[in-house]
Amino acid sequence: MNSVVELRHLTKVYKSMIALNDVSLSIEQDSIYGLLGRNGAGKTTLMSILTAQNFATSGEVEVFGENPYENARVLKRMCFVRESQKYPEDSKAKHAFANARRFFPHWDQVFAEELIEEFRLPLNTTVKKLSRGQQSAIGVIIGLASRAEITFFDEPYLGFDAVARQTFYDRLIADYAEHPRTVVLSSHLIDEVADLIENVIVIDRGSIIIDDSAEEVRKRAVNIVGDADAIARLVAGREVIHRESLGRVASVTMLGRLSSVDHEYIADANLDLAPVSLQQLIVRTTQEGPVDPSAAATEVRSVQT
Known part of the structure; x- marks a missing residue:
């Protein structure tokens, strides 16, 4: 073009x-x-x-x-x-x-x-x-x-x-x-x-x-909901742009794409995945301050098991 x-x-x-x-x-x-x-x-x-x-x-x-x-x-x-x-x-x-x-x-x-x-x-x-x-x-x-x-x-x-x-x-x-x-x-x-x-x-x-x-842009982030400890292990070392918790349940929005190993971990830990809307992504990134665009596009490392 x-x-x-x-x-x-x-x-x-x-x-x-x-x-x-x-x-x-x-x-x-x-x-x-x-x-x-x-x-x-x-x-x-x-x-x-x-x-x-x-x-x-x-x-x-x-x-x-x-x-x-x-x-x-x-x-x-x-x-x-x-x-x-x-x-x-x-x-x-x-x-x-x-x-x-x-x-x-x-x-x-x-x-x-x-x-x-x-x-x-x-x-x-x-x-x-x-x-x-x-x-x-x-x-x-x-x-x-x-x-x-x-x-x-x-x-x-x-x-x-x-x-x-x-x-x-x-x-x-x-x-x-x-x-x-x-x-x-x-x-x-x-x-x-x-x-x-x-x-x-x-x-x-x-x-x-x-x-x-x-x-x-829609692929840059994912929302994960479930056991707080399991989610903490999943997102360790990754870029989290929003986090909420209620008792033992947490909801985290993080940047990056999930690997096949990540998906296996999510299934085993009984975590729920949800897409992040364009509005949610933009609201979260501008709430927390500028995010390095190159970081958002990179593949996320696999969960260590």
Whole structure:
């Protein structure tokens, strides 16, 4: 696959706060990425720099092989949909769509009209009088109908109810299948978007701690429940990211893959295995602090018997 974004040693400092710390990253063409992490982790700053709405303190940024700053060739190929997008005081939804239609070369007006109907969006009401969900719908419709080669969605649907969010997910996947492009989806609703994303990027305190396919990320951890002493022997010397206990029963989430010897031990000790959801993995790793990404991908040593 071809890389459409390349970041090399990107750093962004706000006064005494480091928002991004020596970030190096590649984003491939025609793939859906989940850009995940806690509030203030650096997700919005990263997307703002990539779309030339912010400036790096140091490092290199390339989008389609060029610097995006004041570069119309690059900017018209990207769409950045962000939470709480600002519009002129008297602006209406129809004005936002008219401007988008002029700016984005691949704009699909028929698709936009279908989405307007699905989201039940009034076109002649000023944006400031629309509900939070209706305001979110404007950005989502622009992000989908623009069919930009790279589209960044920065929590644009937070005002949506469950039905509207599902409509967005369904429409995104269906249109992506027919019109592949690169989508970067930043979300706190990790469980909801887990089945949409093909690649996972996790930022914690300005640093990339996970950058891998969603399939590989799901294999990085396992949850084990059962006798506390048996589990203690199993996880000795391994990287545990969460631990709970109640009397003689323990529940442990640990990084790494299990060997055949591990599985034999687990069966003999009558321990229970459970997969770790993408949300659980990200919550646990960001709760406990950054985890060495290389350590998470390595095979775990076998249990000594």
